[in-house]
Amino acid sequence: MIRVLVVDDDVRVARNHQELVESVPEFTVVGVAHTAAAALTQVRGHRPDLVLLDLHLPDASGLSVMRALRSSTESGTPQPDFLMITAVRDIAQVRSAVHGGAVHYLLKPFPLSVLRDQLERFAVARRQMQGQGEATQQDVDRLFGLLRPPAARSLPKGLTATTVDLVAGVLREAEGELSAAEVAERSGVSRVTARRYLEHLCADGRAELRMRYGSAGRPEHLYRWVV
Incomplete structure (x- = not known):
């Protein structure tokens, strides 16, 4: 489990x-x-993996919390990651x-679906960073791409963010694997579009x-949500 404060x-x-x-x-x-004081106490007590950190706190800024934790973390002790959530636009x-x-x-303000999307991307990136072996440039690009702001990521030509969310939602809510045809039926798009x-x-x-091979014909393509 990914522990969150x-x-x-x-x-x-x-x-x-x-x-x-x-x-x-x-x-x-x-x-x-x-409060900032409570945040510092709970990070040291709970050792979260991720902190959803507001910048505007009554006793100190979220930035000061992050700096204090970065500077005081003991050598060899895993540091939490920080996802800043704030109305501060400076x-x-x-x-x-x-x-x-x-x-x-x-x-x-932002839709809660945006926070969900970022959490899911964080989970995928964290899982991949825990893998063993040497990273390729493709691995590095994928990891940084997962954590980049959605607005900064360009979709392939012809794809829209709305339909990405629609298809992702169908796959996320499914119990197990789905074929492109099943995704198309549940989302209301064509099979080619779903694919x-x-x-x-x-x-x-x-x-x-995942490819499922039968006794004859082409293998069936099955998709599942990984977060």
Whole structure:
């Protein structure tokens, strides 16, 4: 499980983010904090893998929390990753967050589906980074692509973000594997269209393809959500 600490000064927002995180497979919330002091205490006590960190906290900035944890983490102790979630739009703050090691920066307000998407991408990237052996340039490009902001990633020609979300949702909610024809039926798109979007999700690291061979004819392509 990926252990998450939610840090936000707004109790309602923190609760919404907690519920969203707990609805995503592989994720669990180990704590919720509403101040910088509480965040520092809970990170040291719970050792989360990921911190959803608001920049605007009543006693200090989220950036100061991140810097304090980066500088005080004991040698050899795994450091948490930080996903900044804030209404602060100052470019200097954004730059500081990126330089400080934030994996992404989400600006409020945003649909909760955007947070879900980023969590799923984080899970895939983290799983791939835990693999053994040497990385190729393709591996590196894929990892950085998974963590890049959605708006910065260009879709292949002819694909739209809306249909990507539609096909991804069908695959995510399925119990097990689906063929392109089954995805097409459930999403309301053509089989050819479903196949294109499924191939994109596989290349993006969020879906996997398995070939099922029968006694005769072409093998059947089956897809499953990997997060």
